Structure formats: structure tokens, C-alpha cells
């Protein structure tokens with residue numbers, strides 16, 4: 719009996735080894751070591767890799783606001799990002815108020831009437847998103863805040879949401895006197911400066927991936 723069990727175990731091991739870590743294979747689905755291989759990842763079995771490869775900047779959104787719970791999850795993932803000496807040199811403001819978005823958008827529309835008139839899909843200056851997440855950095859802590867931002871974008875992606883990291887609206891808000899009320903309303907602490915805004919919402923487009931330059935990567939052996 720013991721011999722039979724040993725033979726069966728050996729056969730199972732050989733079967734498992736003979737299976738490749740490829741798309742849809744049982745091994746790829748069940749074996750965490752297998753999931754770490756490139757073949758498995760590239761074929762979309764690894765959920766983190768899948769989210770990273772599927773994320774695109776979204777510039778058209780459905781009007782449906784994002785559920786509060788989802789926004790909470792997104793920022794929790796954000797602040798779980800690493801930061802130098804765990805200083806967490808960021809402050810985050812999640813804007814759920816449509817009124818505030820509309821108010822600052824009115825200023826944008828007045829200042830950019832021609833551009834807005836040319837865009838039939840224009841809803842607002844935040845690439846038409848129903849919600850935005852504003853990120854301020856302390857002492858130019860751009861690197862830490864960048865990591866925070868990517869965590870939030872990938873969390874949103876995994877929740878079926880789209881995002882777009884926005885620098886343009888920040889430049890507009892800082893340079894237009896009528897828009898500066900918006901920064902006051904966000905109420906960041908002394909020493910913190912708004913550096914980017916994330917548009918968040920349910921995507922109403924699925925743009926193709928923009929090309930990436932693989933020549934920028936070199937493996938040194």
C-alpha cells in the first residue's frame with residue numbers, strides 16, 4: 719500500500735513538473751512559485767501585473783460618482799506606499815463635492831472658453847472625472863508622492879475604476895487668481911504644496927496603450 723502511495727505521489731510530482739507555467743494552466747492558477755514567472759505574469763494570471771499592464775490614463779468618465787468606500791480603499795492603498803524614513807510627506811484631499819468641482823470648473827471655462835467650446839465631450843477641467851484626489855507634498859517630496867499616486871491608480875484600476883494623473887489643472891489653479899480659492903478650500907497644512915490631482919471615475923473609454931521605450935532598460939550582467 720505504502721509503495722502504491724509513493725508511486726502515486728511521484729507520478730503527481732512528475733506531472734506537476736511537466737506542466738508549464740503558461741496561460742490558463744492549472745499550475746499557473748494554483749502554484750505561487752509559478753505565478754512569479756514571467757510566462758505566467760505576461761499571460762495575465764498575476765493580478766498585480768494584470769492591473770499594471772491594463773492601466774491607462776482615462777479622459778472620459780461616466781457621470782456616476784465613485785462610491786465613498788471605494789475612495790477610502792484607494793487612499794488606504796495610497797498611504798500604504800513606501801516613503802523615505804516613513805515620513806509620509808503628503809497630504810491628500812478626496813473631493814466628493816460636485817459643487818466644489820463645478821465652482822473651480824466655472825473659472826476654468828471662463829478662462830478657456832474657446833478650448834472648451836471646441837470639445838463636445840467637455841464636462842470638466844479634470845478630464846471629465848466625477849471625483850478627484852488632490853495630493854500635496856511637503857518639501858518637494860515628489861518621489862514619495864509619486865509612489866503614493868501609483869498605488870492609488872493601481873488600486874482604482876483593480877476596483878474597475880479609471881484614473882488620470884493631472885499636472886495641467888494644478889498649474890491652472892495656481893496661476894489663476896480666481897481659482898486659488900480652491901486650494902484654500904482643500905486646507906492643506908502650512909508647508910504643503912499641491913503637486914498633482916488624480917481624476918477618478920468609471921471609465922467611458924478604453925484607450926490603447928501608448929508605446930513604451932524598452933531601450934531605456936538595460937540588464938547589467
Ligand SMILES: Cc1cc2nc3c(=O)[nH]c(=O)nc-3n(C[C@H](O)[C@H](O)[C@H](O)COP(=O)(O)O)c2cc1C
Pocket residue numbers: 773774775776777845882883884885886887914927928
Ligand atoms: C506627473 C504627470 C502629470 C500628468 N499630467 C497630465 C495632464 O495634465 N493632463 C492629461 O491629460 N494627462 C496627464 N498625465 C497623463 C500622461 O499623459 C499619461 O500617463 C501618459 O501619456 C502615458 O499614458 P498612460 O497613462 O495611458 O499609460 C500626467 C501624468 C503624470 C505622471
